[in-house]
Amino acid sequence: MYGYAEDKDELLARLRRAEGQVRGIQRMVDEDEYCIDILTQIAAANSALRKVAVSLLDDHIRHCVSEARGSSREAKVAEATAAVDRLLKS
Amino acid sequence: MYGYAEDKDELLARLRRAEGQVRGIQRMVDEDEYCIDILTQIAAANSALRKVAVSLLDDHIRHCVSEARGSSREAKVAEATAAVDRLLKS
Amino acid sequence: MYGYAEDKDELLARLRRAEGQVRGIQRMVDEDEYCIDILTQIAAANSALRKVAVSLLDDHIRHCVSEARGSSREAKVAEATAAVDRLLKS
Amino acid sequence: MYGYAEDKDELLARLRRAEGQVRGIQRMVDEDEYCIDILTQIAAANSALRKVAVSLLDDHIRHCVSEARGSSREAKVAEATAAVDRLLKS
Numbered sequence: 001m002y003g004y005a006e007d008k009d010e011l012l013a014r015l016r017r018a019e020g021q022v023r024g025i026q027r028m029v030d031e032d033e034y035c036i037d038i039l040t041q042i043a044a045a046n047s048a049l050r051k052v053a054v055s056l057l058d059d060h061i062r063h064c065v066s067e068a069r070g071s072s073r074e075a076k077v078a079e080a081t082a083a084v085d086r087l088l089k090s
Numbered sequence: 091m092y093g094y095a096e097d098k099d100e101l102l103a104r105l106r107r108a109e110g111q112v113r114g115i116q117r118m119v120d121e122d123e124y125c126i127d128i129l130t131q132i133a134a135a136n137s138a139l140r141k142v143a144v145s146l147l148d149d150h151i152r153h154c155v156s157e158a159r160g161s162s163r164e165a166k167v168a169e170a171t172a173a174v175d176r177l178l179k180s
Numbered sequence: 181m182y183g184y185a186e187d188k189d190e191l192l193a194r195l196r197r198a199e200g201q202v203r204g205i206q207r208m209v210d211e212d213e214y215c216i217d218i219l220t221q222i223a224a225a226n227s228a229l230r231k232v233a234v235s236l237l238d239d240h241i242r243h244c245v246s247e248a249r250g251s252s253r254e255a256k257v258a259e260a261t262a263a264v265d266r267l268l269k270s
Numbered sequence: 271m272y273g274y275a276e277d278k279d280e281l282l283a284r285l286r287r288a289e290g291q292v293r294g295i296q297r298m299v300d301e302d303e304y305c306i307d308i309l310t311q312i313a314a315a316n317s318a319l320r321k322v323a324v325s326l327l328d329d330h331i332r333h334c335v336s337e338a339r340g341s342s343r344e345a346k347v348a349e350a351t352a353a354v355d356r357l358l359k360s
Contacts, residue, residue, distance in 0.1 A: 046180035
């Protein structure tokens, strides 16, 4: 079981809100709402997903990385920082 | 009617995929999948939303900004660049 | 002459500060300062560059895009939004 | 001595290049070069700083986090993920 189990309910609540935001953006596009208001909602959905990502990363470092040993730990650190790099570029 | 009307079907298709990605992330969290795989999916959802945002911004500049005149144009440019700033920080 | 001429002094002042921040980061690395403090300085330098970018984009849209006509305007809008996309991914 | 000592030369070389890029951006602004070309250089400088940040984070997690114990480790993980959050928002 991975480290985020303890935060699972909170992560799922955040993700349901992000899903609702993305659905709201679809409705805004469908109803021809003003571009800038839609961009504001996209920034909000991005922020929600960023918070989920940072929380998962925190759990990953806390559990998977810290408890691993030797080359397994090396691999897990490399995975974590590659994931951060992908997030920074997304 | 705003400028993005012509791209509406493509925007809605992208947004439905992004919604599906966010729902997939919920399922991954719910089924205790590996953190790093979930982070990869979050980066993918961010990228999908970024593409929608850039497409909306393109339409906004093309139509609202370029066709406005005088102080109305000033205001629309300011709105557009403030929206870019919010996206860059999200 | 491009649109940013009027803001040139302010842009140059911001860029000199960003250059100073990057030089400060080198000194911190050279003197083995604490990683997290260096990461904080990198975030500050990124923010400084983001502000310069948003200001240049504002000038570009205001002058180059709004004053162009026909296919030249199309090309300038496409350039501007491609630049935003590169910034969002950088 | 922190974890990044072994990569110090490479980090310093990258940072000197980033400093050169920021100086180049100043020259471009000073010589009224085309906005979009300047934005491209800003994206390049951001990417250079992102690589330095990810490398420092890698070292930090590898050394400071993994070797700490108990509440000290908790604090170091929290610092690392707060730094990632600041980078994602910068």
